[in-house]
Amino acid sequence: MPILFNPPSRRLFESTDCPAECIIPTADRDAYPMNPKFRWVYNKLMVAELQGIDCGPHWTQPDNAIFPIFSKPIFNLGSMGAEARAIATMDDYWCSVTPGHMWSALLVGEHYSTDIAVLAGKPVWFSHARGTPGPQQTFDYWEVNVSVDPSVQAYIATFVKTHLAEYTGMLNMETIGGKIIEIHLRFSPQWPDLYGSWFLPSIVDLYSGKRWTGPSNMEIYQTKKTRVGYSVVLFDEEKYASVGATLPDSALRQLETMFSVESITLWYNPKMPLETYPRPPGGFRVAWINGFDLAQCELAREVLRNYLHLLFEKKDVSLDQAVCN
Incomplete structure (x- = not known):
């Protein structure tokens, strides 16, 4: 099973031919050990620090002026926002200090999940999905293949070129208000069928042949073939x-x-x-x-x-x- 998909998701992946020697992760638990040079991206505290976001590990003192703040695990390979929460006051913070967690400024704005194909540190394809919140830190639905402010995509591209200059493969980045909150060394495994029949074969080419055979973003914009799913x-x-x-x-x-x-x-x-x-x-x-x-x-x-x-x-x-x- 070269594409390491979750067995219940097999109907999304099983029809795609993939060479036995080509291993493609769809979960962080697989992507982390496969990428020792780039696994630092799972350190959310480091990702925040690289962007100049006010942040620190629990037990350090946030500035009173930035409350409310946001708390989450520094590492979370299981996703789903485990134990993430907003903290309203300094007293609340000290009463809820949690080993292995970090605090950061509470970001506001649109929440996007962006899949990026990267070839030798150069982003060659993007797709953005916008999350619509549900109750209690859930998502009601995602709009896939949406347009975003060009500054969001440019910010992601600059981060990749600066900090992941030698990486080839898929990335997923989550952003809020144009700032990166999470990075994953994989694509979103929930909606490959919404990208089109070309997507998974192109992923195989990227990992096995170190080339991108899917459309470029310029081609997508010029032909207007992107369909919102x-x-x-x-x-x-x-x-x-x-x-x-x-x-x-x-x-x-x-x-x-x-x-x-x-x-x-x-x-x-x-x-x-x-x-x-x-x-x-x-x-x-x-x-x-x-x-x-x-x-x-x-x-x-x-x-x-x-x-x-x-x-x-x-x-x-x-x-x-x-x-x-």
Whole structure:
């Protein structure tokens, strides 16, 4: 399995040919050991310091003037914003000091997740996704392939050229208000199908042939072929993730056809204990639905949610019945 995807995501990746010797990470736990020279990017304190953002490890003294501040783990290979939180006052900070955490200025503005193809330290392709917040540090959905202020992309490009000059491969960077908050030595594994059929073969070429065969950003802008897609996330109680893991591919295909969406992906791998999965306060990420019609993706999410609830209650129902309910 040269593309190291999470088994429940296999339907997004399994049709792509990849040489056995070409290893492509889609998770930070794989990307970290594969990139000893560049693994420093997972140190969020260092990333903040390189940008001149007010920050420090817990137990250091923030300036009173910058409150509220934001707290998060310095290292977090599990993603999902584990234990991240805003801190309102100095007293709150000292009452919640956490080993292994950092504080930083609380950034405001649009939250983007950007995938970047990098060839010898030069960004050759970007795609930006804008997150729409849900309750309690969750995301309701992501808009994929959106345009951004040119300054955001220019800032990312300058950072890559300055600090990752010899890197070849995919990067993902999250930004808020034009500042980088996280860097990952991989692409976003949730929505490769929203980029187009060219995307995964181009990734294989990048890692195996050290060349980029996908479109350049200039080609995309000139032809206006970029189509905005949506990745709608289903957060719920973790017990429904266990139920979802029992669904056959045929049920997912039926839902995809029913609502004309591109894909429905379950996150939980039953071979891993549920306790190992990070989750924000707002719930467990059970699944996500990708498509090009937001309303249809949202309908599919609600039907899937309803279906999983009925199955958990041991009710023998079909998908058609779940739609009616």
